[in-house]
Amino acid sequence: MIALLRIVELCGGSIMIDGIDIAKVGLNLLRMNIAVIPQDPILFSGSIRTNLDPFHEYSDSRLNEVLERVGLKRELNSSCSSSSLKNLSSLPGSSTSNAVKTLSDQVMEGGSNFSVGQRQLLVIARSLLRGAKIVIMDEATASVDADTDARIQRVIRNEFKDNTCITVAHRINTIMDSDYILVLDNGQALEFDKPDVLLKRGGLFKDLVDAWELEHKCENR
Numbered sequence: 592m593i594a595l596l597r598i599v600e601l602c603g604g605s606i607m608i609d610g611i612d613i614a615k616v617g618l619n620l621l622r623m624n625i626a627v628i629p630q631d632p633i634l635f636s637g638s639i640r641t642n643l644d645p646f647h648e649y650s651d652s653r654l655n656e657v658l659e660r661v662g663l664k665r666e667l668n669s670s671c672s673s674s675s676l677k678n679l680s681s682l683p684g685s686s687t688s689n690a691v692k693t694l695s696d697q698v699m700e701g702g703s704n705f706s707v708g709q710r711q712l713l714v715i716a717r718s719l720l721r722g723a724k725i726v727i728m729d730e731a732t733a734s735v736d737a738d739t740d741a742r743i744q745r746v747i748r749n750e751f752k753d754n755t756c757i758t759v760a761h762r763i764n765t766i767m768d769s770d771y772i773l774v775l776d777n778g779q780a781l782e783f784d785k786p787d788v789l790l791k792r793g794g795l796f797k798d799l800v801d802a803w804e805l806e807h808k809c810e811n812r
Contacts, residue, residue: 626718630730634702708739
């Protein structure tokens, strides 16, 4: 991730995107086309509008569109069991039917008046607004409950289906539909292939999947 964003320049080799060496592309152009969705979503004190579009580059209709796409302006399902997405009373200016009522809704420092799930959806909306071609998800759902994780995963799969997505995760279910999986252990790349190939071959990834399935069965009993 550090190399892809050119936070540190390569001392050898190259990274190619669509046949173009990223070392020969301006930093602004490169980073404009890469979005990062971190484990701890970052929001700033201000409004929904300034958090989505700090440089005032987009129209209100465009901002509302991305909020709708991630479900923050959609009427919530009353049967939703996720407390982190149901507790809307702390959102200034919000009604019980809308997660975000207006773009002028206030955001406290660090987004403390929003749940972790809502903060993460706002960060995803920010990425959608930029139209980034590459999306890096660094443990994007590690800090939310299972229901919120499932909802965020649905949004990611629907909205980034045409993007190149690089997912860093410990939760096996979040990466099982990836095109390729790289298994790391103690900083070393141990396995790399398509998920079904790794499962048939056996190894660390197969062991991780088996452990996850066993844990999932025990939770459902």
